[in-house]
Amino acid sequence: MSGDGGAAAASLVTSRAASVAQDIDAAFDRLLAVPDDARARLYDAMRHAAIGGGKRLRPLLVQASCDLFNISRDSALRVGLAIECIHVYSLIHDDLPAMDDDDMRRGKPTVHKxxxxxxAxxxxxxxxxxxxEILADEETHPDxxxxxxxxxxxxxxxxxxxxxxGQMMDLEAEKTRFDLATVTRLQNLKTGALIAFCVEAAAIMARLPHEARTGLHGYARDIGLAFQIADDLLDVEGDAALAGKALGKDAAAGKETFVSLLGVARAREQAQMLVDQAKAHLHGHGAEADLLRAIADYIVERDR
Amino acid sequence: MSGDGGAAAASLVTSRAASVAQDIDAAFDRLLAVPDDARARLYDAMRHAAIGGGKRLRPLLVQASCDLFNISRDSALRVGLAIECIHVYSLIHDDLPAMDDDDMRRGKPTVHKxxxxxxAxxxxxxxxxxxxEILADEETHPDxxxxxxxxxxxxxxxxxxxxxxGQMMDLEAEKTRFDLATVTRLQNLKTGALIAFCVEAAAIMARLPHEARTGLHGYARDIGLAFQIADDLLDVEGDAALAGKALGKDAAAGKETFVSLLGVARAREQAQMLVDQAKAHLHGHGAEADLLRAIADYIVERDR
Structure with missing residues (x-):
């Protein structure tokens, strides 16, 4: 793959993503076996949120980063599962009436609905x-x-x-008008930090010296921001049925986003620039980084 | 101390508890320094809940358990701080309108108020x-x-x-009438598990072999249950001003408790029996277990 994205990148992402999604669903199914007592409803609620649906982008990103270092698929899967636990927990809480008050998520009613x-x-x-609990278990990594x-x-x-x-800053964004620097910082925290951890986790498992992590950190920062700009574009231009959730909410709440601050055309340019920059950070790697390159392309090309 | 409780026990608990409470407040004050950005309100809310007030029983219990093994005060304090983070987080969420809907906690408005x-x-x-984050940091323990x-x-x-x-079972308790075995299991989970961890943490830091932990596990299980029975008694007979929160809520919600199932007199007997049994589990220890013994007595004698 030349790094130009397109159909080959999309197909590489799609095939690996489908396999990761299947593994994550199976792991959640085992982890969240419903007990025969008054906690059944709690486990049912967790299963509702955790199983089925979602792009599983974060576990896929862990797998792609682990490709660079020959880290076992099992370790990568368990770390991806732990991150997906955090991601799903944050969606459940963010969807609550006191927070973003959303009724639909991943094409299903939200947990509190x-x-x-x-x-919830x-x-x-x-x-x-x-x-x-998953990360602490020795099944995840022997060291x-x-x-x-x-x-x-x-x-x-x-x-x-x-x-x-970042979520707290996002709630404050409805009260104050943030400038581009503040929106960037908000998004670096709200979505960027967990995306960066997906890549960092592979570096930790590879025990890569800190000075050798600069390129990976640059890649993660760039795709994190590109992901959020793409999300803001989808919020304006996307299809709610495909997204499986309500769109257009930021504008309705009067919140500044990359799109409101930059306009659609410049936001799209900025996202593409970040993707190119992210891939440039991988220049020292060969074919083992192809999935990371393909994910960068996919992030701005996706329709949900 | 002979293990009969009374004034000596109360004074031992009171003096150590005051010093632990001071250390915990100082540690939270350092940990939760308010940043100069849109997250200030989040940190203010955390400080409101975490600093000042509370019996700090759990950090005290960690200290008392660490007394048995010559574990450093610093390690004991940091583990106690981590447990108090969990305890305070659970109080904040339990107090929410969708959960127990409480307006007052530790004599102050709850965080959502x-x-x-x-x-919140x-x-x-x-x-x-x-x-x-606290437990994972090497400052907590070198190993x-x-x-x-x-x-x-x-x-x-x-x-x-x-x-x-346990909290989920507690919510379900408003819908079904639980029997004594189910209420016991509910409370073993809801309050017992974290109290047991306070003691277990010392055994972990001492790298005590699992077969040598039986007595400590017995002590922890017994005081956990005694603590909850005492709480149920305070809910019926206590002084809301001293408790710093609303009382009598279980009866109002039609929830079965140890007191509703056993009656006041038998509940009090049961709590005292558990305290005696808890202290019997410490028979192999000398004066180094005096604080653990005193805590057992304090748990049923406290007025808040």
Whole structure:
């Protein structure tokens, strides 16, 4: 693949993504076996949110990053599963009436609609714990130094200095008009931090020296931002049926986004520039980085 | 101390508890320094819930358990801080309108009253992450095997097989009439699991062989249940001003408790029996277990 994207990239992403999605669903099905007691409803709510649907982009990104270092598929899958636990927990909580108040997610009713708000809060909390339980287990990686580094990096990426901090900024965005620098920082936290962890996790498992991680960090930062710009474009131009959720909500809430600040044409240019830059960070790698290159292309070309 | 409780026990608990509470407040103050950006409100909400107030029983229990094994005060404090993060996060989420709908906690407005529901959900989520970030950091303990064991044990204690699973059962208790066995199981999960982790954490840091932990596990199980029975008694007989929260809510919600199932007199007997049994589990220990013994007595004698 020359790195120009197009049909070959899309097909590489599609085939690997389908296999990853199947593995993640099967793993959630085993992990979330419903107990025969008063907690059944809690597990049902977790299963509703975690199984079936979703692009599984983050677990795919872990696999693609692990391709660079010959890390076992099992380790990559378990780390991807832990990240998906965090991602799904954050969707459940973000969808709550007190937060973004969404009724549909991944083409299904959100958890608080299908169950109730209490079950949604607790199902999110439980998936949050499961992420760390999965990473701490020796099945994930034999080296305890690696596991503890994964735990610490994930806790930072999902907490107040990462995803949750970005979500708080996002809520404040309805009250103040943010400039481009602030929206960029918000998105680097809200979606960028967890995407960056997907790539960082492979570097941690490979015990790659910190000075050798610069290129990967650059790749992750660039695709994280490109992903969010593409999301903002889809929010304006996308198809709600394909997306499986309500669109056009940012404009309705009066929130500044990359599209409101840059306009559609410049936002699209900016996303493509970031994708090219992301791929340039992989110049030292050969065919083993093809999936990472294809994911970068896919991120701006996707229709959901 | 002979193990009969009374004034000596109360004074031992009071003096150590005051010092632990001071250390925990100071640690939260450093950990939750408010950033100069749109996340300030999130940190303010976390500080509101985490700093000042609370018995800090769990961090005290970690200290008392660490007394048995000459574990450093610093390690004990950091583990206690992580557990308090989990405890405070669970209080914030449990107090939400969709859950127990409480307006007062520790004599102050609950987080969703002082801020709003979104800030409360996110503040809880962030404290949840911080717990694991603290445990994963090498400042907590030099041995990565110990740190990863702490992470795994805490994730299990707080997740669907522990505290959060118990909270789900508690919500279901308003719909069904539970029998004594089910209420016992509910409380073993809802409050018992995290209390047991306080003691288990010391055994993990001491790298105590599993077969040598039986007595400690028995102690933890017994005081966990005694604590909950005492809570149920306080809910019926206590002083809301001292408790700093609304009382009498279980009866109003038609929920079965130890008191509704056993009556006041038998519930009090049962709690005392459990305290005696808890102390009997410590028979192999000398004066180094005095604080653990005093905590057992304090748990049923406290007025808040």
């Amino acid at each position: 299908a169950y109730d708000e209490a079950a 809060i607790l199902a999110g909390d439980c998936l949050h714990d499961l992420a760390f 305890p130094f690696v596991r503890i580094d994964l735990v610490r990096a994930l806790a930072v990426s999902s907490g107040p200095a990462g995803m949750a901090g | 002082a801020y709003d529901e979104a800030a 959900i996110l503040a809880g989520d962030c404290l949840h992450d911080l717990a694991f 990565p095997f110990v740190r990863i064991d702490l992470v795994r044990a805490l994730a299990v204690s707080s997740g669907p097989a522990g505290m959060a699973g």
